[in-house]
Amino acid sequence: MNSQVDTEAQIKNDSKETFLSDVLDGLKSFPKHLHSKYFYDKAGDRLFQQIMNMPEYYLTNCELDIFKNKTKKLANSILSSDTSFDLIELGAGDAMKSSYLLKHLVEKGVNFTYMPIDISGHILSELNKKLNNEIPDLEIVSLEGEYFDMLDKATSISTRKKVVLFLGGNIGNMDFEESYHFCRELKRKLNHGDILIVGFDLKKNPHTILNAYNDAAGITSSFNLNLLVRMNRELDADFDVLNYQHYQTYDPISGACKSYLVSLAEQNVHIGNEVFHFQENELIDMEISQKFSQDDISKLAKDSKFHIIDEIHDSKNWFVDSIWQV
Ligand code: AVI
Numbered sequence: 001m002n003s004q005v006d007t008e009a010q011i012k013n014d015s016k017e018t019f020l021s022d023v024l025d026g027l028k029s030f031p032k033h034l035h036s037k038y039f040y041d042k043a044g045d046r047l048f049q050q051i052m053n054m055p056e057y058y059l060t061n062c063e064l065d066i067f068k069n070k071t072k073k074l075a076n077s078i079l080s081s082d083t084s085f086d087l088i089e090l091g092a093g094d095a096m097k098s099s100y101l102l103k104h105l106v107e108k109g110v111n112f113t114y115m116p117i118d119i120s121g122h123i124l125s126e127l128n129k130k131l132n133n134e135i136p137d138l139e140i141v142s143l144e145g146e147y148f149d150m151l152d153k154a155t156s157i158s159t160r161k162k163v164v165l166f167l168g169g170n171i172g173n174m175d176f177e178e179s180y181h182f183c184r185e186l187k188r189k190l191n192h193g194d195i196l197i198v199g200f201d202l203k204k205n206p207h208t209i210l211n212a213y214n215d216a217a218g219i220t221s222s223f224n225l226n227l228l229v230r231m232n233r234e235l236d237a238d239f240d241v242l243n244y245q246h247y248q249t250y251d252p253i254s255g256a257c258k259s260y261l262v263s264l265a266e267q268n269v270h271i272g273n274e275v276f277h278f279q280e281n282e283l284i285d286m287e288i289s290q291k292f293s294q295d296d297i298s299k300l301a302k303d304s305k306f307h308i309i310d311e312i313h314d315s316k317n318w319f320v321d322s323i324w325q326v
Contacts, residue, residue, distance in 0.1 A: 196326075
């Protein structure tokens with residue numbers, strides 16, 4: 001084995017160990033819970049792509065509306081103070097939305113480097129190919145790894161002003177406490193004048209929200225159940241996937257949209273040497289997709305010591321990209 005293959009194997013082992021210990025901790029807790037960051041194996045990525053194309057899942061189209069139709073306004077809020085910067089995207093994926101902004105900035109001759117951060121090297125190399133094709137003059141530095149490690153790396157590569165994108169409503173996959181700590185940590189890594197653009201899914205008619213996570217075709221259900229399939233494959237678990245059922249809730253007062261798996265029978269599950277007992281109708285807490293009011297957003301910005309400098313809504317007022325400055 002050469003040393004690069006060695007390192008890759010080591011990273012794989014480390015991440016498998018962390019996956020296993022997170023799963024064991026979660027299933028030993030009450031209520032049992034699993035972390036939604038583990039949804040995204042190959043099958044999970046595919047299912048999430050299908051979710052984004054579902055008629056009920058409005059989030060992607062809303063934020064696309066902002067990036068496609070309000071590109072100039074977005075660009076102006078970034079450019080108001082400085083014209084040379086690094087544009088860092090956390091969890092860039094296929095940059096479907098941000099590519100409208102990238103194209104606009106390149107056409108205007110703005111001096112910037114795009115730094116997509118993603119945990120998946122495969123996704124980053126596909127993104128590189130796509131952007132080289134679509135926007136040949138775009139300067140790209142890809143950063144493969146965890147968000148905060150890669151932000152440190154970005155800062156070590158260049159001392160220019162930073163504009164950080166955290167899109168897609170991903171902030172909603174943390175509860176309020178976690179999102180506060182996340183934003184505080186981001187703030188610590190940025191300098192005076194740096195900008196953070198965060199996509200928030202707003203509170204709206206509760207039926208609209210619930211339907212987005214309780215789709216008629218059952219894709220969200222498969223997305224959740226896929227984590228059991230993944231644990232069976234990667235952690236030597238023996239979940240009987242047919243014995244669990246997706247259950248979605250939305251509380252319009254708190255804005256918490258939560259998904260659970262319900263155990264349809266009293267049953268035992270083995271993971272390695274550990275045995276987990278499930279009562280009939282016992283729940284596994286799988287994911288939160290928090291929805292926000294304007295006050296929630298203002299409080300989060302204030303508590304984590306950012307100033308809101310602009311807010312860009314989609315045409316339905318269902319989603320907002322909130323632009324914060326240190
Ligand atoms: C990635 N994230 C913003 C999605 C959401 O809306 O919470 C994940 C998702 N879960 C179920 N459907 C989509």
